[in-house]
Amino acid sequence: MGIESLYSLQFVEAEKVLSLYDGALNVPKILQDWYEEEAKSNYGAYIPFVGTVRDEDGIEGLSFDIYEPILESWFKTWQTKAKESGAIIKMAHSRGDVLLHESSYIAAVFSPKRRVALEFIEKFVEDFKASAPIWKYDLRDGARIYALSRSTAIQGSGILGVKN
């Protein structure tokens, strides 16, 4: 296999494990697909994290914008980190509107042993919250209201605001 084919193989692989959907996720199907994809990979631990829209503060749902180029490079960095520990990460996220009690996010770690998986899922989900280029809006009276107070400035933010 030449260098080019190897490269495109890795690219396809990275694509498959990061999936973006319009609207709510079909959680049972995604959890099943991922489980079956890795059924013979000899991983001993599979830990998905599923995020579901809560009915709170009178919202009608949430809505999401995603900037895909940076999401993909962020995700590839994590995939590399996971591979160094013999693990893999899969992720699915919604674009657009997701209503109450629907799910917008699934991240999953597969690893040979449980300790690596338990540590990875926690670190991955926390960094996802702090770094992944996704913007959340509350849906109220049909309008999208940016959820600024629940959002986190990406590390290194603010350089353009510093006055000379």
Place this chain on the structure above:
Amino acid sequence: MGIESLYSLQFVEAEKVLSLYDGALNVPKILQDWYEEEAKSNYGAYIPFVGTVRDEDGIEGLSFDIYEPILESWFKTWQTKAKESGAIIKMAHSRGDVLLHESSYIAAVFSPKRRVALEFIEKFVEDFKASAPIWKYDLRDGARIYALSRSTAIQGSGILGVKN
């Protein structure tokens, strides 16, 4: 509702969330059933942990013995702890033989917020490994060989061996 009916309701609830199966678990079905059972419970985070039998050291599979009365009381203690944090825990485990690449264990936490769920799944799975009255055997040439070297003495073990 009288005291007796309340009691039996709680009992039924505890039963439902701890499920023991003969042989391998149907992982996609269990993950889906649990997701759907809590679809309207307003939990924001659902984290299952799935344990699968690895092909290693030439084994043909694993086999499990469970002592159910103490497993149930251990599980109820964790359920109480989870409820104090607004969370719930569900668990499924196999009895008897589970072959390579089949799954024998699922534990899941549901909670309103992700931090509680991430912390609970880790603590629960680690205590499960150290305390749940389940015995594991390697299957080799059709025989069950107790996995002593991978097993953990329950806290407080050894009191009957102390000589006076």
Place this chain on the structure above:
Amino acid sequence: MVRVDFLGPIQKAPLELEITNLSELALILQKDTELSQWLSNSAVALNDTLVNSLDVALKDGDRISLLPPVCGG
């Protein structure tokens, strides 16, 4: 009469003993060479509740269980 069950991999039939406390049970089981590998690493339950000390009285109908090292999952 107190019943003693040996759980999991301990290949031993239950015993029925006339004993009044766990110290008596310890003395009896320590004489059983079949059990030598298990006493130092097994937990003890009285009527399905784990106990941490031999300082426990027993009454007629009580059930004792020995739980060797565990490994679920």
Place this chain on the structure above:
Amino acid sequence: MVRVDFLGPIQKAPLELEITNLSELALILQKDTELSQWLSNSAVALNDTLVNSLDVALKDGDRISLLPPVCGG
């Protein structure tokens, strides 16, 4: 020409600017009152790679993105 994109909730059309470094961009954007709430809390990417300092040279065809505070999940 350098293109500047405002991502997510920043409601602003892209800019095309003749600039050669990020410090020039900072001066221009700081004059835009629409952006006053965003400059201090947004991250900056050059050609989809985050940058941590203004000490970055720009060339024709470069793309800058402003990323306001995020909240996936």
